[in-house]
Amino acid sequence: MKLLHIDSSILGAGSASRRLTSLIVEAETARHPGLEVVRRDLGSAPVSHLTGEHLAALHGAVPESASVRDDVAAGEAVLQEFLAADIVVVGAPMYNFSVPSQLKAWIDRIAVAGRTFQYSEKGPVGLAGGKVVIVASTRGGFYGPGTAMAALDHQESYLRSVFGFLGITDIRFVRAEGVALGEEQRARSMDDAARAIEGLAA
Numbered sequence: 001m002k003l004l005h006i007d008s009s010i011l012g013a014g015s016a017s018r019r020l021t022s023l024i025v026e027a028e029t030a031r032h033p034g035l036e037v038v039r040r041d042l043g044s045a046p047v048s049h050l051t052g053e054h055l056a057a058l059h060g061a062v063p064e065s066a067s068v069r070d071d072v073a074a075g076e077a078v079l080q081e082f083l084a085a086d087i088v089v090v091g092a093p094m095y096n097f098s099v100p101s102q103l104k105a106w107i108d109r110i111a112v113a114g115r116t117f118q119y120s121e122k123g124p125v126g127l128a129g130g131k132v133v134i135v136a137s138t139r140g141g142f143y144g145p146g147t148a149m150a151a152l153d154h155q156e157s158y159l160r161s162v163f164g165f166l167g168i169t170d171i172r173f174v175r176a177e178g179v180a181l182g183e184e185q186r187a188r189s190m191d192d193a194a195r196a197i198e199g200l201a202a
Contacts (some may be wrong), residue, residue: 001032004085005039009024009093009138012043016179017091020136022176023197024089028134038081042102044074049105058112078109084118087132094155105110111154112124115168126167133163133171136178136193136201172200 005025009015021033028033053061054075063069082088092099099107110116135156143153156173162170169179170193174196 001034001086002036002038002084003028003032003089004088005037006042006080006103006106006167007039007068008042008106009036009090010102011093015043015093016176016186017136017139018091019190020138020176020193020197021089021091023194024134024136024200027197028087028089033055033073035087038085040078040081040106042100042106046102047074047105047109049101049110057103075109078106079112079115082110083128085131087134088132089136090159091136092138092155092159094137094143094153097143097152098154099158105132111162111166124165126165129167129169131168131170133168135159135171135173137173137175138179139175139177140178141153144175144177174200 003025006083007015007018007021009017011018018045018084025037029037045079051062051071053065054071057063057068064071076099076109090103092103095101098104113119116125117124121123137156137159139155141149143149143155156175159172160173174193176193178189179186
């Protein structure tokens, strides 16, 4: 089995989502002896954003510049990592009600027509099913169902939609909310999330 570990926080060692993804990977490694882990840190080594030249290359155009050719190759490597993974662990802090742009750039490299989804007469069909996606979701405030700010959640709702669009039906969230509301609340939320990780059964 293969696990793809994605971190996208820009906060380094102070990141709550990085701490949670580390715990998730540790737990999954313990559950699956011999599990192969591939890590991609989008904070320290971001994937570049899509350009028109890159999209043209995906549709068969030959890139004119070496930099675009290198970028196409890098995008293919990102896609292959995702396709090869049985378990995908994603660190996804909420930035301004959504996901970090670094994570969005990565998603743009794995959401590729004809590779991870296709359009049919009955609508879009996901081609990347059979994986487990575990998202470590961290938020400075409270945005969960039933809260006053729930309508501003364009983070978890987006991730659930995009992975579902790719055909993945087993999407699990480990959530730590209110991590910016003082040390006591942060510690309580992180402890609750750690207990939730112990209960995962990938």
